[in-house]
Amino acid sequence: MSDMGLTVKKAEDFSEWYTQVVVKSRLADYAPVKGCMIFRELSYAIWEKIQEAFNEKIKATGHKNVYFPMFIPESFLKKEAEHFKGFVPQVAWVTIGGETPLEERLAIRPTSETIMYATYAKWIRSWRDLPIKLNQWNSVVRWETEATKLFLRTREFLWQEGHTAHATKEEADQEVMEILNIYKEIIENYLAIPVIAGKKTENEKFKGALYTTTLEALMPDGKALQMGTSHQLGQNFSKAFNIKFLDKDEKERYVWQTSWGFSTRMIGAMVMIHGDDKGLVLPPKVAPIQAVIIPIPYKDANSTAILAKAKEIYEKLKKNGILAVLDDRSEYTPGWKFNEWELKGVPIRIEIGPRDLKQKQATLARRDTFERTAIKEEEIVNAVTKLLEEIQKNLFNKAKKFLEENITTVNTYEEFKKTLKEKGGFIRACWCADSACEEKIKEETGATIRIMPFEKEKTFAKCIYCGKEAKEVVYFARAY
Amino acid sequence: MSDMGLTVKKAEDFSEWYTQVVVKSRLADYAPVKGCMIFRELSYAIWEKIQEAFNEKIKATGHKNVYFPMFIPESFLKKEAEHFKGFVPQVAWVTIGGETPLEERLAIRPTSETIMYATYAKWIRSWRDLPIKLNQWNSVVRWETEATKLFLRTREFLWQEGHTAHATKEEADQEVMEILNIYKEIIENYLAIPVIAGKKTENEKFKGALYTTTLEALMPDGKALQMGTSHQLGQNFSKAFNIKFLDKDEKERYVWQTSWGFSTRMIGAMVMIHGDDKGLVLPPKVAPIQAVIIPIPYKDANSTAILAKAKEIYEKLKKNGILAVLDDRSEYTPGWKFNEWELKGVPIRIEIGPRDLKQKQATLARRDTFERTAIKEEEIVNAVTKLLEEIQKNLFNKAKKFLEENITTVNTYEEFKKTLKEKGGFIRACWCADSACEEKIKEETGATIRIMPFEKEKTFAKCIYCGKEAKEVVYFARAY
Numbered sequence: 030m031s032d033m034g035l036t037v038k039k040a041e042d043f044s045e046w047y048t049q050v051v052v053k054s055r056l057a058d059y060a061p062v063k064g065c066m067i068f069r070e071l072s073y074a075i076w077e078k079i080q081e082a083f084n085e086k087i088k089a090t091g092h093k094n095v096y097f098p099m100f101i102p103e104s105f106l107k108k109e110a111e112h113f114k115g116f117v118p119q120v121a122w123v124t125i126g127g128e129t130p131l132e133e134r135l136a137i138r139p140t141s142e143t144i145m146y147a148t149y150a151k152w153i154r155s156w157r158d159l160p161i162k163l164n165q166w167n168s169v170v171r172w173e174t175e176a177t178k179l180f181l182r183t184r185e186f187l188w189q190e191g192h193t194a195h196a197t198k199e200e201a202d203q204e205v206m207e208i209l210n211i212y213k214e215i216i217e218n219y220l221a222i223p224v225i226a227g228k229k230t231e232n233e234k235f236k237g238a239l240y241t242t243t244l245e246a247l248m249p250d251g252k253a254l255q256m257g258t259s260h261q262l263g264q265n266f267s268k269a270f271n272i273k274f275l276d277k278d279e280k281e282r283y284v285w286q287t288s289w290g291f292s293t294r295m296i297g298a299m300v301m302i303h304g305d306d307k308g309l310v311l312p313p314k315v316a317p318i319q320a321v322i323i324p325i326p327y328k329d330a331n332s333t334a335i336l337a338k339a340k341e342i343y344e345k346l347k348k349n350g351i352l353a354v355l356d357d358r359s360e361y362t363p364g365w366k367f368n369e370w371e372l373k374g375v376p377i378r379i380e381i382g383p384r385d386l387k388q389k390q391a392t393l394a395r396r397d398t399f400e401r402t403a404i405k406e407e408e409i410v411n412a413v414t415k416l417l418e419e420i421q422k423n424l425f426n427k428a429k430k431f432l433e434e435n436i437t438t439v440n441t442y443e444e445f446k447k448t449l450k451e452k453g454g455f456i457r458a459c460w461c462a463d464s465a466c467e468e469k470i471k472e473e474t475g476a477t478i479r480i481m482p483f484e485k486e487k488t489f490a491k492c493i494y495c496g497k498e499a500k501e502v503v504y505f506a507r508a509y
Numbered sequence: 510m511s512d513m514g515l516t517v518k519k520a521e522d523f524s525e526w527y528t529q530v531v532v533k534s535r536l537a538d539y540a541p542v543k544g545c546m547i548f549r550e551l552s553y554a555i556w557e558k559i560q561e562a563f564n565e566k567i568k569a570t571g572h573k574n575v576y577f578p579m580f581i582p583e584s585f586l587k588k589e590a591e592h593f594k595g596f597v598p599q600v601a602w603v604t605i606g607g608e609t610p611l612e613e614r615l616a617i618r619p620t621s622e623t624i625m626y627a628t629y630a631k632w633i634r635s636w637r638d639l640p641i642k643l644n645q646w647n648s649v650v651r652w653e654t655e656a657t658k659l660f661l662r663t664r665e666f667l668w669q670e671g672h673t674a675h676a677t678k679e680e681a682d683q684e685v686m687e688i689l690n691i692y693k694e695i696i697e698n699y700l701a702i703p704v705i706a707g708k709k710t711e712n713e714k715f716k717g718a719l720y721t722t723t724l725e726a727l728m729p730d731g732k733a734l735q736m737g738t739s740h741q742l743g744q745n746f747s748k749a750f751n752i753k754f755l756d757k758d759e760k761e762r763y764v765w766q767t768s769w770g771f772s773t774r775m776i777g778a779m780v781m782i783h784g785d786d787k788g789l790v791l792p793p794k795v796a797p798i799q800a801v802i803i804p805i806p807y808k809d810a811n812s813t814a815i816l817a818k819a820k821e822i823y824e825k826l827k828k829n830g831i832l833a834v835l836d837d838r839s840e841y842t843p844g845w846k847f848n849e850w851e852l853k854g855v856p857i858r859i860e861i862g863p864r865d866l867k868q869k870q871a872t873l874a875r876r877d878t879f880e881r882t883a884i885k886e887e888e889i890v891n892a893v894t895k896l897l898e899e900i901q902k903n904l905f906n907k908a909k910k911f912l913e914e915n916i917t918t919v920n921t922y923e924e925f926k927k928t929l930k931e932k933g934g935f936i937r938a939c940w941c942a943d944s945a946c947e948e949k950i951k952e953e954t955g956a957t958i959r960i961m962p963f964e965k966e967k968t969f970a971k972c973i974y975c976g977k978e979a980k981e982v983v984y985f986a987r988a989y
Binding site: 067068070077093096118119121147168185 | 538540541542545546547548549550553554556557573574575576577578579580581582585598599600601602603604605606607608614615617624627628631632637643647648650652654664665667840
């Protein structure tokens, strides 16, 4: 038990609370190799749920999964200059294969644009070969030097990366938004995390892209977390990699490309947003276990009958597609089990004690509100199904409320700094659109522009930094 | 078309035929980085089918998926001496992270025993923590120096690796066989590849294992191909990594471990065994597309009505869970499409021409036998379903017959060498159980002992090499 209980409160030491929740719930663990983590069965099962939902949506829109090698020759990485500059400080290099030093060192992929596009150049000849819409699930390596933070900052992490090629800019623009909308659906409807959407500034965009679109969520400590990005690459890579096609009019053209990705970071965001002082709180749609049934055999009760009833309910739930588990371990007490399953974030606990047995009912306890309700046996499948939907909705609404309450509009740099210091969150402010102001603000406060809204908002003040004419209303925040 | 047709016959140049089938069907391609390959959408979709089937079976037996880092510190790899010796010649080493040389070089995992077991030592304390039954899907790297062969010999390949820890040897023994049986089911029932099963000799076993069990298939060129292995690791790794648990009797014991894996090699085996001079032949259970519908609008026919009928049939098949595709591309002729889908191995082609339309029927063509049958419209779902089962069975039976016809029993080394030269296949022979004889035979003929049958067979001659008393009947072959 002492191993299991959290020793800090979320409101008191958020960072320590986070680490304890992740490790003690056995969601994940530190790996014995520096800077790396282990995705234990609980986080991996959540990742599989996310994969399943995402695969369904991208396959329905004509995307296919593939796998490209993890090794990228240095010369490939160098072909698009901005891209190379952006990634090279964080690359892990293989320099020896077997017993032989390599002639050219190989990067472990930090992202796969270059290795994939070198191949697209070979595959694409005619307009008939377009569009190409490929996705891969893999791990990428970025050699972080700052302290490891499980899910959020590790040298290797899991993600998906999509890479498409199109005949026209318009098609690529549409692809960028189609994917961003799928991301939004996964993040809001499955992980129950509300996001704000928009474009990145030139400073913050993906290195090598024409423009980057992004979804940003807000963590309880007031910091933003990027949940997924979808890039219009323009013809930057197709020119660097010579990806041309013969169009219907017999003219040769460079393809237009997009790339997009989300990672296991989003699991970290989910922990931060929904978790509480008892541990994880999992949204039902991504919970590998949605309901745990715990028989409570008081010593004076008929424990055989209680166990039989628990089994019956378990079978009934399973048959109806609810991911239920019957915890009939005899080596642990019901109280111990309550704590363990709360720590692990299971949305619903179903208790069956002597009183429940007698009254032909079960007691449902919600993980999100701790509310307990007795439910007649014959109602149990319906009740659990409804309650799962309710919990899913409640988690989203709570987070949505928090997000909305933490978008603050400011008119001056003084207000900006005060808000950042006292409240955090997203700060809505006017900006002259000059990178120099953006950089100064970052230097002085640590805050960056997280998004420029897709629908330009009307400016209401001068640029908060330089006081010149404002061109954009943008959303600042400190970020993970 | 010239790009698409195979220019060699399977019977004439098997190796070149194989490469052409794989590349031209777009199953896979060479990567622009040496020794590596690209799993294109077709092979990756087959891999996803295999993953789905395997996941279902291992999850039903209490295994969980996880993800461990790809990096293994050299010191870890060294902890189990045999294991290190076995893998070190093929390891790719990361020596630089970002701009900094690493203090200790990191292996890209050739297999994950060491990194996982270092962690198991931390996780396992009591008998309550056992068994641990984890699996991961990832890629591994082995720095091959011989020529690349798609799916069969590449520096990086995809696989799954399972790693379990148990309180007793018996439990671990059972685990080894449970997994081998699941492998057998996947390989025989999904990939339609018959295998022989047994144990590896001391020479051939996994480095660090107590014993290795294996499934071996036979390729059309008479060479064996290892399809999956399941290892009893004994306490070799638990002693090296100090994985102890407090048993129910309060005594500390080392755990017993197993590890097991199969890889994307099996896709290569599937191509070799079932493919023909027209291209791939996919077993229906792993085919991402099971039936392709091709409208055949002759110029004098009502092409709108034909297309409408084709769509109708497509919808009907889809609704009934058949993975169908409607090829209504207007830029290609029906004949071109026939060739393309044959090359890609789709089990059933459904043609709808003017005659079919008039007679309210469709024409079904089998990929495996090229047999064509007219089927009444209302019968089509049933007919396709039945035909898919029949093709699945037929592919297996054909391969089974080939396997059985190519197990040759020999009494002498002369016969052995003659059979190996003229026929290949598995050679059933008696052996004294001395590694020296086994090594000599390998040196002189290239053949290795692929299996020792689980049920010891009665010896019928002296050891084919040394002429001494035989202890085992074993199965030799040259192998991929």
